[in-house]
Amino acid sequence: MAKLTKKQKEALAKFDKTKTYTLEEAVSVVKQITYTKFDASVDIDVRLGVDPRKANQMVRGSVTLPHGTGKTVRVLVLCTPEKEEEAKAAGADYVGLDEYITKIKGGWTDVDVIITMPNVMPKIGALGRILGPRGLMPNPKTGTVTMEVGKAVQESKAGKIDFKVDKFGIIHTAVAKVSFDNNKIVENAREVLQMIMKLKPSAAKGTYVKSIAISSTMSPGVRVDVKAATV
Numbered sequence: 631m632a633k634l635t636k637k638q639k640e641a642l643a644k645f646d647k648t649k650t651y652t653l654e655e656a657v658s659v660v661k662q663i664t665y666t667k668f669d670a671s672v673d674i675d676v677r678l679g680v681d682p683r684k685a686n687q688m689v690r691g692s693v694t695l696p697h698g699t700g701k702t703v704r705v706l707v708l709c710t711p712e713k714e715e716e717a718k719a720a721g722a723d724y725v726g727l728d729e730y731i732t733k734i735k736g737g738w739t740d741v742d743v744i745i746t747m748p749n750v751m752p753k754i755g756a757l758g759r760i761l762g763p764r765g766l767m768p769n770p771k772t773g774t775v776t777m778e779v780g781k782a783v784q785e786s787k788a789g790k791i792d793f794k795v796d797k798f799g800i801i802h803t804a805v806a807k808v809s810f811d812n813n814k815i816v817e818n819a820r821e822v823l824q825m826i827m828k829l830k831p832s833a834a835k836g837t838y839v840k841s842i843a844i845s846s847t848m849s850p851g852v853r854v855d856v857k858a859a860t861v
Contacts, residue, residue, distance in 0.1 A: 657672070
């Protein structure tokens, strides 16, 4: 077992790992146990009682955080020429098509979100092996495959995030930065939890949300009371 650092020991001494906290309490604890010199992300982990291997139990969605993510989102729009000006006017960082497809095939993925149009998807399908593992593959369900590219860019820049349950049945996503006010972190986290509740598959049986934890980059996770956080 790896030896704990002094900071890790200090962090673990400030809260009870066996206890579940309200969302407000958990956020307060996370801010107290974060020792990074940079503005760390605040992450939420939600363990669901679903079987992600079954298509009818896949939980995937998107939500616009009330207070944004706290980070600059780099957006690439892959579109036909008539949509380029709309994308640029909305604030897209990169706009084009064939030249960027070639760059991506060469290994370039220096963006956070890729938005495209339905009629362009056949060209982008070949990029699945590169974009899929990085969470960058456009998807109609998350609003990144649309004719309204300008609106999609604005939403992404404003703090829209996509999330998806992994093969272990866990949704892991960043909801804020540690520098945010406690209330803003709580409100962002609640927005994500409410959306996850709305997306409960009808095929899911038993307990839907099994556990929730809040942490920051490199901090221990703080357990959150599921009932209080999902009402």
